[in-house]
Amino acid sequence: MSxxxxxxxxxxxxxxxxLGRHPERTELAADVDLIESRLVDSLAFVELVYTIxxxxxVEIDFDNIDIEDFQTLATIEKAFFA
Amino acid sequence: MSVPTTxxxxxxxxxxxxxxxxxxxxIESYLPERSVRIEELGERLGLRRAALGVFRKFYGLDTLxxxxxxxxxxxLRPAARGALxxxxxxxxxxxxxxxxxxxxxxxxxxxxxxxxxxALGLVDTExxxxxxxxxxxxxxxxxxxxxxLRAEGGDGAYAxxxxxxxxxxxIVQHVPNTxxxxxxxxxxxxxxxxxxxxxxxxxxxxxxxYAQWLELTAEQNTEFGEQYGRRIxxxxxxxxxxxxxxxxxxxxxxxxxxxxxxxxxxIKELEVAPEKVFLDNVPxxxxxxxxxxxxxxxxxRDAGRLVDGAHYLLVSVGLGATFGAMxxxxxxxxxxxxxxxx
Numbered sequence: 481m482s483x484x485x486x487x488x489x490x491x492x493x494x495x496x497x498x499l500g501r502h503p504e505r506t507e508l509a510a511d512v513d514l515i516e517s518r519l520v521d522s523l524a525f526v527e528l529v530y531t532i533x534x535x536x537x538v539e540i541d542f543d544n545i546d547i548e549d550f551q552t553l554a555t556i557e558k559a560f561f562a
Numbered sequence: 563m564s565v566p567t568t569x570x571x572x573x574x575x576x577x578x579x580x581x582x583x584x585x586x587x588x589i590e591s592y593l594p595e596r597s598v599r600i601e602e603l604g605e606r607l608g609l610r611r612a613a614l615g616v617f618r619k620f621y622g623l624d625t626l627x628x629x630x631x632x633x634x635x636x637x638l639r640p641a642a643r644g645a646l647x648x649x650x651x652x653x654x655x656x657x658x659x660x661x662x663x664x665x666x667x668x669x670x671x672x673x674x675x676x677x678x679x680x681a682l683g684l685v686d687t688e689x690x691x692x693x694x695x696x697x698x699x700x701x702x703x704x705x706x707x708x709x710x711l712r713a714e715g716g717d718g719a720y721a722x723x724x725x726x727x728x729x730x731x732x733i734v735q736h737v738p739n740t741x742x743x744x745x746x747x748x749x750x751x752x753x754x755x756x757x758x759x760x761x762x763x764x765x766x767x768x769x770x771x772y773a774q775w776l777e778l779t780a781e782q783n784t785e786f787g788e789q790y791g792r793r794i795x796x797x798x799x800x801x802x803x804x805x806x807x808x809x810x811x812x813x814x815x816x817x818x819x820x821x822x823x824x825x826x827x828x829i830k831e832l833e834v835a836p837e838k839v840f841l842d843n844v845p846x847x848x849x850x851x852x853x854x855x856x857x858x859x860x861x862x863r864d865a866g867r868l869v870d871g872a873h874y875l876l877v878s879v880g881l882g883a884t885f886g887a888m889x890x891x892x893x894x895x896x897x898x899x900x901x902x903x904x
Contacts, residue, residue, distance in 0.1 A: 501784050515823075516830055521787030522823040523739045525620055529612045542615035547823075550620075 490561040493535035495553055497528075510554040520550070536560045584708035585756035586890065590644030591748040591857040592726070593847060594629035594637060600742055600848070603628070607736040617742060622822030622841065626744035626848035630730060634668060637747045638678050641856075642724045645749035646682055649720055653753075657710050657721040658682075658689040661703040663696045663851040663880065664734050667727050678724050687722075696880025697818055698766060700725040700748065700852035701888050705764050707752050715754065723750040725852045737881070738776070739783075741820050741849040748856030762805035762873070762889040765797045772883035786883060790824060791831035793885045798832065798877060801887035811873055812889070815839040816862065818854040818878040819847060854878060870894035 495508050498519055505519075514520040520528050528550065533540055540560070549559035600623050604614050617623045629637075638660075649655065660675035668674050675689035695702040700723060707721035715721075726747025729735035735743045751758075772778060772786055802809055815838055817825060822844050829836050843858050850857055855876040862868050869892060876888040 515827065518788050518791070518827060521784075521790065522621070522821060522827060523783055523787035523790075525823060526613050526616045526739045529616055533612060540612060540615065542619045545619070547620055 488557065488561050490535040491553060491557040494528075494531055494556055497531045508553060510557070511552050513551055514553070515547070515551060525550075532556060532560050582712055582754040584704065584711075584761040585753055585758040585893075586704070586761065587720070587751040587753055587756050587758035588645045588648030589748065589750045589759075589856050589859050589863075590641040591746060591853060591860040592637065592641040592644075593627045593746050593850075593857065594632050596627060596629040597625050598628050599625050603735070603742060607732050607742065609736065617821075620821075620823050621741070622844045623742055623848050624845035626742060626846075627850075628729060628745055630728060632728070632745070634674065634726075634728060635677060635681055637728060637745060638674075638724055638726045638749075639681055641726065641747045642678060642682055642722065642749040645751040646684075646722060648751050648758075653718045653720050655684050655687045655722050655751075656715055656719045657707050658684055658687045659703040659707055659721070659723050660689070660691045661699040661723060661725040661852050662691065662693050662727050663699060664727055665693050675724070682722075684722070694882070695766070695768070695884040695886065696882045697849075697852045697854070698878045698880040698884040698886035700750075700856065701764060701876060701878060701886045702766065702884075704750060704752060704761065704888070708754070708761065711752070711754050719753065721752045723752060725749070725856070727851050733776070737849075740824075744848040744850050746847060746850030746853040746857050748853040748860075750856065757893060759893055760891045762807070762891055763801045764886070764888045765801035765804060766884060766886040767793065767797055768882065768884040769793070770882075772881070775881045790879070791828040793883075794828050794877065794879060794887075795831045797885045797887040798875060801875065801889050805873070805889035807873055807889065809834060812838070812875045813869060813872040814862070814867075815875045815877055816855050816858045817841070817876075819844045819849045819858070820879065821849070852878070852880075868892045868894060 499505055499508055549555050600617055601614055658679045675691045679687050679689040692703045693699050703723045711719050711721055728745045729743040817839055822841055825839055829839055840858055843861055855878055873891050879885050
């Protein structure tokens with residue numbers, strides 16, 4: 481998996497949540513665009529936020545984030561788990 | 563399913579119904595005055611901080627109109643009166659359709675369509691409700707009214723589409739992970755071969771497997787979300803093709819206001835510039851049931867942004883799930899006075 485090496489327990493939880501919604505996939509590279517590819521569609525965005533908050537153990541500050549922070553596993557890791 | 567509006571059938575008697583064009587003689591909308599920020603609805607809707615954050619930051623919602631004490635008729639009447647004002651001398655309204663999303667908008671013994679007709683003085687007008695296409699019902703009603711006029715309407719025959727409803731309960735107001743519904747109403751006076759905007763095509767498709775609305779399983783929701791953009795693109799391409807146009811020839815997409823993220827994904831699917839979809843009203847009014855496309859139309863028209871002879875695409879999606887797209891050609895020279903201010 482191309483995501484190997486950047487892993488942390490937190491981002492693994494996010495990856496597992498996305499893969500759990502898409503049983504047809506077994507892996508998810510860190511640079512896949514989650515929104516454009518519809519791995520996270522608009523219906524799932526709230527749940528994604530809850531998953532990240534749960535995994536990171538913090539509340540997301542919506543004043544200081546942008547949608548680009550949610551674009552890929554790599555950007556999510558940088559924004560919330562670094 | 564798609565029924566081209568030019569697909570005329572012979573009438574049972576009288577002159578043959580040719581491919582007469584449905585024209586939209588006057589479109590008006592109405593928004594109640596009381597405006598609230600979405601955060602003010604958090605407690606009522608049981609929305610947690612993160613959900614409100616997503617709605618504001620990523621879905622683009624901000625304020626909306628919400629006036630639960632306003633009687634439904636008072637919500638519906640201003641736009642309907644405004645549209646009816648375009649009825650010329652000698653014209654008569656043969657049909658009135660009240661298009662709504664929520665099936666129970668009033669107690670079962672209240673016929674909202676009839677009451678609207680009576681309130682407008684249209685006592686001889688055949689009035690009926692129309693639903694089941696959820697937020698596409700208003701566009702669907704235009705087609706139904708047009709077909710009725712083709713089949714039975716004689717000289718001077720008009721029809722009135724009325725839509726509008728209120729987010730009267732939290733269940734109706736909050737579509738989980740999708741949108742916060744708001745109050746608005748709209749109306750459209752319709753005839754055949756008039757001087758108003760010409761309806762060039764209407765494409766619609768209903769995916770009945772999602773008929774359970776808010777009761778879908780998590781898997782069904784995921785599946786629906788994945789194909790959402792693609793399904794909208796399909797009806798859009800179909801409507802544009804049936805209008806004899808290309809997407810490049812459409813000046814602007816006038817959409818429903820479900821949320822900006824859903825449209826972002828659809829814009830990607832359509833491969834059009836983001837500016838081609840009018841989303842300015844999403845943060846102002848949020849999703850107003852079946853009124854969105856007409857509210858957005860009047861905003862654009864009143865701002866002078868609709869061009870005579872240009873083609874526009876009205877697009878909506880309804881729970882249940884129905885996807886609808888209508889191509890119209892705007893006629894700016896059409897006289898327009900007496901509309902309700904918003």
